[in-house]
Structures are given as C-alpha cells and as structure tokens.
Amino acid sequence: MPADSPRKYSPPYISPRTFNTLLEKLKNNIPDRIDRSYLDSMFSGSNSTQVMAALRFLSLIDGINKPTARLRTLANAGQEERPRYLRDVLSGAYAQLLSGDQVNLQSATYNQLEEAFQGCYGVDGDVRRKCIKFFTSMAVDAGLSLSTHITRKVRSTPAGPVVRSMGKKASSKSSRTPEVPQAPAGIPQHALLDKLIDKFPDHDHKWSPEERKAWLDAYQVFLRLFFPDAKR
Numbered sequence: 001m002p003a004d005s006p007r008k009y010s011p012p013y014i015s016p017r018t019f020n021t022l023l024e025k026l027k028n029n030i031p032d033r034i035d036r037s038y039l040d041s042m043f044s045g046s047n048s049t050q051v052m053a054a055l056r057f058l059s060l061i062d063g064i065n066k067p068t069a070r071l072r073t074l075a076n077a078g079q080e081e082r083p084r085y086l087r088d089v090l091s092g093a094y095a096q097l098l099s100g101d102q103v104n105l106q107s108a109t110y111n112q113l114e115e116a117f118q119g120c121y122g123v124d125g126d127v128r129r130k131c132i133k134f135f136t137s138m139a140v141d142a143g144l145s146l147s148t149h150i151t152r153k154v155r156s157t158p159a160g161p162v163v164r165s166m167g168k169k170a171s172s173k174s175s176r177t178p179e180v181p182q183a184p185a186g187i188p189q190h191a192l193l194d195k196l197i198d199k200f201p202d203h204d205h206k207w208s209p210e211e212r213k214a215w216l217d218a219y220q221v222f223l224r225l226f227f228p229d230a231k232r
Helices: 016-026 045-057 069-076 082-093 110-121 125-142 148-156 191-199 209-226
Strands: none
Touching: 016 045, 016 069, 016 125, 069 082, 082 125, 110 125, 110 148, 125 148
C-alpha cells in the first residue's frame, strides 16, 4: 500500500495531547517499526490502534508500519522548526479539506467545518467532533489560519459529553477542583474496559463546580462497577 495515500483512512480522532506525547517519545529515538508492541508501552490497547491509524493517515508510517522521512523530520525538529514541518504534514494529509473547494477555513463557521469533514471523510457524530478537535489543534500548532468562528467553538466544546448527576447539585460556592481518582493499581486492562474508558469524557478543569462533581460521582460509580473488591 503506498505511503502517500492517507485518504484511505479516516482522519485522526486521537487527542492532540496523545499525538504530542508520542512525538516527544520519538525524538531522537525512533524505532525501526511502530507497532503495537511499541505503542502499548505508552497507551491502552484501543488508543494504540487509533494512534497507528492516525500515523497512517498523516503518512508518518507506511503500509508496513515503518516510519517515513516525514515522521523522522517532524519528531526530531526543534521547537522553532516543528510548526513548518507539521504544516507540511497537514497539507499533504488534509489536502482535500485545505484545497478551499469544500470550505474556506479563514471565514467558515463551525457548522461549515462539520459539513466539510462529513463531505470529505464521511465522519459524523462524536467521531467527527474528535476529528475536528485534533485537526484544529494541529492547525493552530502549525500556524495555519483558522476562522475565529471555528476556534471559539472548539475551545467552548467539552472534551466529551457532560455527565449530569441525578443527585443533589454541588454548591456553587465551592470552586475547589476535586481530585481525579485513579483506577486501582495492579488490575490488568482488557479490550472491553479500554473501549468503555475511551467513551468516558475527559475531565476538564474549565467545567463548573456542578459539572466537576457530576463527573467525579459518575467516575466513582464506574470504578465500583468494574472493581467492586478494590479498596477505596
């Protein structure tokens, strides 16, 4: 399979933080092949699969998972050089979106960008939202010009669906950020659990106290369901 055929894959919908973490891990230490045995040491199983799909779409690995020259250049670039190389990667991978035929990214609304992603890549729903989140974050890092209508909407959109509590509302007087609980140590992950965790919204410190408490309560219920014997 040619390395320069990114449109055969869906656009990335991993978190921008995951991608940037990978680039830092790869800096001056790129393996001969990027496969699950390498990625599973950093990410959960389902995330590893999504990372590999993202690398293929961006033409950063080829059909047999070997790093391309683009990946080596991007990962090893200095802080000042990286935006230029990232811009080259995005220009190749998102050529259809960036051509201007579907949408003018410098003046478009967020809904227009959604329609462009649907038309170019056939993605919808929560996957499309995550695709847009990744693309816009990378575009900003690369110095591409985006409409303020898009960037404002992306910044105001939660990382995942807001969890609403069925119990009492948290007091609005409290602005203290609750400590995010960790899954009990020593319990192995498996594919089903990975998928369910991926569906759980990321904790966002910009949420209101009520939303943070609702997230915390829901997360604790989630842990009790899967780890009923764990100490709390």
